[in-house]
Amino acid sequence: MNDIKFLLREEREKFLLFNSQRGTDLVLLPDEVEELKKGVITEKLSNFGFNKKNIDNIREISVKRKSNPKRISFPKRLILDLSNECQIKCFYCYMGFDKIPKFMPTDFAIDMIDKSSELGTFEIRFSGGEPLLHRDLDKIAKHAKSLGLFVSITTNGGYELDKLKKVENYIDKFHISTHGIIQIDNSPNIKFYELAKEKMRYLRDKNKSFRINSILPKVDGSYLEKLVELADEVSSDINFFIYRPFGRNSDLKEVRDLAPNLDEWLNYLKKLEKLKKNFPKVNITTNNYDVLQKKGIERFRLLMDFNNCPTSEEFFTITPNGDIYSCGFMYYHDSEKFKIGNAKIDNLWDLWSNDSKWGIFRESDDFSVCLSCHHFQRQACYGSCVAEGYFSEKYLDLREKYICNLSNIK
Secondary structure, three states: OOOOOEEEEEEOOEEEEEEOOOOEEEEEOHHHHHHHHOOOOOHHHHHOOOOHHHHHHEEEEOOOOOOOOOOOOOOOEEEEEOEOOOOOOOOOOOOOOOOOOOEOOHHHHHHHHHHHHHHOOOEEEEEOOOHHHOOOHHHHHHHHHHOOOEEEEEEOOOOOHHHHHHHHHHOOEEEEEOOOOOOOOOOOOHHHHHHHHHHHHHHHHOOOEEEEEEEEOOOOHHHHHHHHHHHHHOOOEEEEEEOOOOHHHOOOHHHHOOOOOHHHHHHHHHHHHHHHHHOOOOOEEEOOOOHHHOOOOOOHHHOOOOOOOOEOOOEEEEOOOOEEEOOHHHOOOOHHHHEEEEOOOOOHHHHHOOHHHHHHHHOOOOOHHHHHOOOOOOOOOOOOOHHHHHHHOOOOOOOOOOOOOHHHOO
């Protein structure tokens, strides 16, 4: 491994300094970068984890490229779906396990990491399916680390411990998903949940960085409490994603029936607020909308931050066969409609810089119209998420200029 600890990338009228040990970035103005290069360490830099010893540990990405003033020059994160295979195969999962090859070729994965690194990517996120089923994950992750990149992985943890031990030195952060468990006390996937807990305890004891991710379908209150208790035991943050029926089985009644309605979601939030007080050491968050941090505002719908989804703005996904999608939730349903291109034949920079390729994901920055829409937060639409909107209503028309046309439907 080399000694690269920071990446510096030029943007329009600013720079991004990335800490490849923490996985965080800092915006710097040109004069601040000049001071940095002279060895002046400000309080801002110090709080970011940067000191004089790190000046020789910077890889500078100085190639100037034209970019949209609203958009960074290249995504901070590249998501590589290394595997389309999963040992759990939940019936409500959005993945289409039979649509594309099971595993991304190793040489292709390394090539994508090289090209993205040259263009300025800071982080590689391995996902799937279950990426730890890829036989060369250790080789691929080791290569990414050799370039000074932050390497993270989304995994279900439902495998033997030896698989994790093989890659642990090349992974900076583990995102452990408990999505396969929707009933902790009576689940056909309970054995995978027990295996996942084993991985969490191992990572805790090794002082490795990880976070628990869990969907929130229709469940009773004990589900939330038991997961938060687990997060407390293993000293982990926990993030809850409200369950939405995406992808391959989204039209099935039993899948759609798992989605909580607005009142149920509000009730979950109240319970989570109590759990946050009872478990002060656990950082509890909810999806991209950290409503638990907001106080004194009536109703959940007014607590929302209406920002465009970061997909197509800060990251994109490459599937095992090389197809590029703005959002991983979209490529198992109407896949050709949402496909941006294919990394085996298309130039990554050309695709990224062509706004017309990304369609609805880049066409709207204003989601305030959602507040006046009676469909907003009714059963599945929570604003700002294209995938949630698309799969929530059959009549949603993504060809419109704005995020949806539901506000015109009475």
